Amino acid sequence: MSLLVVGSVAYDVIELPGREAVEVLGGSATWFSTAAAFLARPVIVAVVGSDFLEDDLAFLRGRGIDTSRIERADGVTFRWHGRYHSDMIGRDSLRTELGVFADFCPVVPEDLRDSDVLCLGNIKPELQKYVLMQTRNARFVALDTIECWISQYRDQLVSMMPRTDLLFLNDDEVRQLSGQRNIFSAAKSILSMGAKALVIKKGEHGAILFDSRGIKLYPAYPVESVVDPTGAGDSFAGGTLAYLDRVGSFDVDDVRRALAVGTVMASFCVEGFGPRAFARIRPSDLVSRMTEYVKMTSLEGERIISDISL
Amino acid sequence: MSLLVVGSVAYDVIELPGREAVEVLGGSATWFSTAAAFLARPVIVAVVGSDFLEDDLAFLRGRGIDTSRIERADGVTFRWHGRYHSDMIGRDSLRTELGVFADFCPVVPEDLRDSDVLCLGNIKPELQKYVLMQTRNARFVALDTIECWISQYRDQLVSMMPRTDLLFLNDDEVRQLSGQRNIFSAAKSILSMGAKALVIKKGEHGAILFDSRGIKLYPAYPVESVVDPTGAGDSFAGGTLAYLDRVGSFDVDDVRRALAVGTVMASFCVEGFGPRAFARIRPSDLVSRMTEYVKMTSLEGERIISDISL
Numbered sequence: 001m002s003l004l005v006v007g008s009v010a011y012d013v014i015e016l017p018g019r020e021a022v023e024v025l026g027g028s029a030t031w032f033s034t035a036a037a038f039l040a041r042p043v044i045v046a047v048v049g050s051d052f053l054e055d056d057l058a059f060l061r062g063r064g065i066d067t068s069r070i071e072r073a074d075g076v077t078f079r080w081h082g083r084y085h086s087d088m089i090g091r092d093s094l095r096t097e098l099g100v101f102a103d104f105c106p107v108v109p110e111d112l113r114d115s116d117v118l119c120l121g122n123i124k125p126e127l128q129k130y131v132l133m134q135t136r137n138a139r140f141v142a143l144d145t146i147e148c149w150i151s152q153y154r155d156q157l158v159s160m161m162p163r164t165d166l167l168f169l170n171d172d173e174v175r176q177l178s179g180q181r182n183i184f185s186a187a188k189s190i191l192s193m194g195a196k197a198l199v200i201k202k203g204e205h206g207a208i209l210f211d212s213r214g215i216k217l218y219p220a221y222p223v224e225s226v227v228d229p230t231g232a233g234d235s236f237a238g239g240t241l242a243y244l245d246r247v248g249s250f251d252v253d254d255v256r257r258a259l260a261v262g263t264v265m266a267s268f269c270v271e272g273f274g275p276r277a278f279a280r281i282r283p284s285d286l287v288s289r290m291t292e293y294v295k296m297t298s299l300e301g302e303r304i305i306s307d308i309s310l
Numbered sequence: 311m312s313l314l315v316v317g318s319v320a321y322d323v324i325e326l327p328g329r330e331a332v333e334v335l336g337g338s339a340t341w342f343s344t345a346a347a348f349l350a351r352p353v354i355v356a357v358v359g360s361d362f363l364e365d366d367l368a369f370l371r372g373r374g375i376d377t378s379r380i381e382r383a384d385g386v387t388f389r390w391h392g393r394y395h396s397d398m399i400g401r402d403s404l405r406t407e408l409g410v411f412a413d414f415c416p417v418v419p420e421d422l423r424d425s426d427v428l429c430l431g432n433i434k435p436e437l438q439k440y441v442l443m444q445t446r447n448a449r450f451v452a453l454d455t456i457e458c459w460i461s462q463y464r465d466q467l468v469s470m471m472p473r474t475d476l477l478f479l480n481d482d483e484v485r486q487l488s489g490q491r492n493i494f495s496a497a498k499s500i501l502s503m504g505a506k507a508l509v510i511k512k513g514e515h516g517a518i519l520f521d522s523r524g525i526k527l528y529p530a531y532p533v534e535s536v537v538d539p540t541g542a543g544d545s546f547a548g549g550t551l552a553y554l555d556r557v558g559s560f561d562v563d564d565v566r567r568a569l570a571v572g573t574v575m576a577s578f579c580v581e582g583f584g585p586r587a588f589a590r591i592r593p594s595d596l597v598s599r600m601t602e603y604v605k606m607t608s609l610e611g612e613r614i615i616s617d618i619s620l
Binding site for chain 1: 512535571597602604612618619
């Protein structure tokens with residue numbers, strides 16, 4: 001199988017409560033693929049500037065990520081400066097500098113146009129759409145976006161829904177894209193635009209999936225100490241899509257299982273600072289945390305139902 | 311089996327966003343027992359004033375609740391005036407008038423001192439303790455409290471922990487009682503005080519259980535339209551303890567199953583206004599919603615673990 005992600009490879013300046021601002025490797029495609037690399041061999045299509053460190057590319061390659069399609073352009077690498085509130089949940093974007101991303105036009109190399117699984121990470125919708133047009137045979141397409149794109153390019157996003165198998169949004173984005181206040185009506189409206197499934201990300205409270213069969217709940221794996229929430233959403237998507245690429249099957253049940261993998265992956269992400277922190281996680285850690293997660297969420301359903309039916 | 315609840319039977323003045331204040335039957339023991347009555351025959355020990363309507367007692371009796379131990383005293387019934395914020399989550403307590411509750415001393419009648427399951431609803435800790443001293447043979451004791459009691463009577467609460475099988479608190483209360491910021495350390499500290507299990511209530515995000523075996527997650531059952539959140543915590547406790555009373559067994563797994571019943575019960579609560587709204591729920595509705603909840607939360611755990619272990 002093959003997993004292609006288009007998104008940003010960037011440098012983030014992160015300010016955590018009571019700590020100095022630190023510049024660190026970041027970007028949606030970086031986080032996505034670092035998480036996905038536990039279960040798949042992701043390929044990144046993105047652009048970086050002349051200031052991008054060879055060492056950072058080497059780190060990604062060392063994780064098993066194909067970086068050969070990351071273009072290097074004259075100019076500076078995309079930068080985002082974020083400051084977290086004291087609750088480690090709310091954050092302000094202090095600065096976003098597109099750099100070489102401003103003129104980026106993602107061309108999918110011929111040999112990647114038949115990728116099975118495609119992640120359209122958070123970039124300008126017209127670039128996502130351009131990638132989508134080049135990958136007509138993708139068997140599974142996931143799309144992520146944010147409020148500023150929805151407010152500026154809603155029609156373009158709506159036009160991609162019929163080809164979207166899984167849409168990643170938070171509560172506000174769901175309301176904004178659908179124009180509906182009530183989250184249930186909002187989700188229904190988005191599915192009626194053609195998206196096969198919608199997962200609403202709720203940060204430390206987990207996620208909720210709306211698909212053709214109804215609703216599925218994914219409480220977050222409880223993390224004792226959150227170090228940095230940056231990249232959690234991308235890691236969630238990375239774990240989810242890597243699982244799907246690995247099993248090579250994309251029906252409702254596959255997606256439902258995949259999101260549990262994404263949930264566990266996101267929990268590892270927030271426990272460390274920067275994507276390099278993923279290097280401390282062994283594949284066996286992923287398996288044992290998933291085992292724990294299954295125990296934490298499993299109910300003796302039949303027994304309960306029989307007890308209350310007496 | 312037998313289920314005894316000590317708590318308030320009250321009138322609440324509820325102000326919901328954009329609506330007039332409405333006075334309605336309320337109180338922790340009222341909500342608890344109305345929810346519990348789906349699966350058990352709860353007995354209330356409480357006090358009401360001379361203004362308490364016979365019609366409200368008749369409603370409770372009609373639900374199968376034993377109201378014969380509700381004392382009637384000269385004076386006014388306990389009243390709470392709450393105003394919800396526009397998010398229907400935050401709320402301000404505008405007024406609390408203890409009325410006849412100020413001088414209430416709960417005497418557990420002789421024939422109820424051997425009750426199997428005891429719920430010490432949210433009242434002054436010294437009254438909870440007095441009840442606990444009178445019910446030495448209770449096989450399962452649950453305790454609920456709030457911030458103002460923890461700040462004033464922390465020692466009294468701590469002294470009841472060794473007899474508490476299940477403690478119901480929210481995040482802030484857990485931090486306050488334990489004196490620990492980190493929720494994991496806080497939970498550990500409370501279990502070390504002697505409580506067998508602690509369930510942290512997170513409102514629309516569900517609940518998390520800490521017990522001798524670890525952690526269990528209970529995402530909330532997703533409710534399309536929240537009418538009034540008042541009573542959700544008491545309904546959660548009511549469903550949980552009624553299940554335990556019904557099955558008559560109180561080990562870790564029983565409690566873990568019971569909290570799923572509480573979760574579903576709380577979802578019915580918030581969909582209506584006042585405890586009378588429970589009358590619209592048929593026992594079959596409880597069973598079908600539980601069936602849905604089990605589907606929404608169940609993972610094909612073994613399959614996932616095997617897929618990611620390959």
